[in-house]
Amino acid sequence: MDTTAQHKVEAERPEPSGPAQNTSPRLTLSGISKSFPGVRALHKVSLSLYPGQVTALIGENGAGKSTLVKIMTGIYQPDSGEIGIDGQATTLPSAHAAFGHGITAIHQETVLFDDLSVAENIFLGHAPRTRFGTIDWRTMRNNAREVLETMRAGHIDADARLRDLGIANKHLVAVARAMSIDARIVIMDEPTAALSMKEIEELFLLIEFLKSEGKAVLFISHKFDEIYRIADRYTVFRDGEMVGEGLLKHATQNEIVRMMVGRNVDHIFPQREPKIGAPMLSVSGLSHPTEFDDISFELRKGEILGFYGLVGAGRSEVMQAIAGITRTSGGTISLDGKTIAPKSAADSIEAGIVYVPEERGKQGVVIGLPIFQNVSLPSLKRTSKSGVLRLAEEFSLARSYTERLDLRASSLSQDVGTLSGGGFCQTPRVLTNLEAWTRRRLRMYLWRQWGNGHNRYKELRRRGVPKLRDQQKVVIAKWLATAPKVIILDEPTKGIDIGSKAAVHGFMAELVAQGLSVIMVSSELPEILGMSDRVVVMREGRIAATYDNKGLDAETLVRTAAGIAA
Structure with missing residues (x-):
């Protein structure tokens, strides 16, 4: 949302609906603190929810929002602080107790x-x-x-x-x-993440109904257009502390962003001078029996090609076919002038095409394996000799790419499933099948790496470097380690905060500056318009139009995606 539109929203925004602004809060949390081994999740935070009003809880990944929700729903117990419901001090020792007090998530x-x-x-x-x-x-x-x-x-x-x-x-x-x-208290945690635009509108009507019934609603979202559309109040968390609260109509988007990340993020989309070369990937007449038909486009060297469309348009299905995950019924794929016919994901990786999926937690990483094995998994030929894996090579490969992405973890042997949106200082995990002498040497090595990484982490936090989600960093590092020619990013900023989005976009700009070619599938119009050199719009399994991103506007993309005549 630009500044002009932002001020317009503020000018037109009505007073909070429901009870008057001086109504006593339904739920109050005061001085809430919560720590885990090595991690301070919350430090003396406060939150108030009012009947008939929506309060937006805003913050980067790792700011403490999820921990607070678990305290409100009785899953976690605070180390200190007070909880009040309708002015009466109370405790929530269990989820059942929270349920009994009328709190639901x-x-x-x-x-x-x-x-x-x-x-x-x-x-x-x-x-x-x-x-x-x-x-x-x-x-x-x-x-x-x-x-x-x-x-x-x-x-x-x-x-x-x-x-x-x-x-x-x-x-x-x-x-x-x-x-x-x-x-009496309804918590909505990223409720629109998997909904279409029509379904989101229906959800907003439902929230208005909850407000009219006098419910106190906590709304957690990274999407500012949704926050300004539905919320009356805001509370901002940063690094486990409450850094701001108030009526939303009195705060601009830039002010809230500055509170979230501790700095201005005026340029979410990096300024770059594209150096676009010859065609790198050519797709002609690609078809699937049920998902898409007659897909044809070109991706050039050093280009970011955006794919936009409504839910069900077939964008991800096309990318999965190019990546060799699903079989096609017709069409050809050419990479760097050579025709390829991938019958598996391994064929596409070998050719130089990698795919970073939308569902990174389910499709992008192997939970239970350490970070270094996740990174080296597609590159076993480089890290083995005569069929035997070389641990030092695996660590070297993983370290070179995770350092490039500023991965924040206690060690490269940490289980990737324990990574969060910026967490650090988890307990190191050592492979159990190593001999005792190897284990001792590995612990010494990891301890040195942890110390170096921790110092680097503190320096990054001092400088205010934006955070990518850590599992996302592992997925990207894994595929960059294969030295690809084309990287497909499917919803690369789904579910991450504005500071992390800036980091993702900056990294994409670095990739194309180095000569890689990027396909970006996104449902977010600002991202499509801010990052793409050209935009392909899909509708009902077909390509509806391809646009150069010069003077392109959001209305044109939405009309094309929906099949509405201009």
Whole structure:
């Protein structure tokens, strides 16, 4: 959102709906602190939620937002501080206790049960009973229908299995569950991450309904357009501390960003002079029996080619076919003038095409393996001799690329599953199948590396270098280690904060400056317009148009993606 539009939003923004601004808060947290071994997650933070209002909790990954939510829902216990509900001091020793106080959370991925019906999910744990103590199924179904009708979600069948519903309707069921217990405090943690634009609009209507019912809503999101659209108040966390709060209409986006990251992020998209060369990747008539048809485009050396489209347009499916993950039914792929026919991901990697997936936690890393093995996994030929892996080579390869990305971890032998959005100082993990003498030498080596890394980490924090999400860094390091010619980034900034986005964008600019070619799949219009040299728009499995990014505007892209005539 540019400055002009920002001021316009502020000028047009109404006063918070619901009770008057001087209403007492429904929930207060004061002086909350929480530490884990080697990590101070929260330090004397405060938060207030008001009935009939939405408070946005804003902060970079690793700022302490998730820890605070777990304290509010009884999963974690604070080391110090006080919790108050309606002015009365209270404790939340368990999730059940928080539930009993009317606190419920709706997460990015709904915590419901696919094999149960909608009604069973809504009343799970507090189902109506007959006089014999058994579940009153008829009353439960009728009550579920009544709750859904009240929410204007009567189109959802109370008897339907949850697995048969879409993501948006699952969110509605989660909210219906909150309404069924008369929840007074509703926490929404990145609720729009997996929703289409239409579903997001429906969710916003639902939030307005919750406000009208006097619920106190905590809304966590990295998307400023959503925050300014739906929230009344804001609270900003940085490095586990509360650094600002107030009415959102009194704060500009730049002011909030400055509070988030401790510095200005005026140039989220780096200024660069593209040096675009000859075609590097040529795709002609690529087709799949069900996902896409007749896909043709060119990617040139040193170019960032953006792919935009609405949910279901087939963008990720095309990229997975180019990366050899899925088979095609027709078409050709040429890389650097040579035709290739990848039958597996290994074929594409060998040719020089790598794919960084959207679901990095599920598809990008191997949970349970240490960082260095995740990085070296696609490059085993370089780190082995006569079929025997060389540990020193694996560490050397991993260290060279993770240092380049400023990975923040206690050691390269740390389980990649323990990495977070900027966390550090986790307990080192040593491979258990090493002989004792090797283990001792490795510990000494890792301790030296930890000391060097910790000093470098403190220096980076002092300078205010933006943070990429650590698992994302491992995925990118893994594929850069294969020395690719083309790198495909599928939703590279999904679910990360504005400071981390700036780091990702700066890194992409470095890649193309070094002669790599980048395909960027993104659903975020500012990112597409800010980073792409050209933009391919897909609609219903086909390419609808290709634009040079000179004077291109968001309206043109949305109209093309939706098939709306100008």
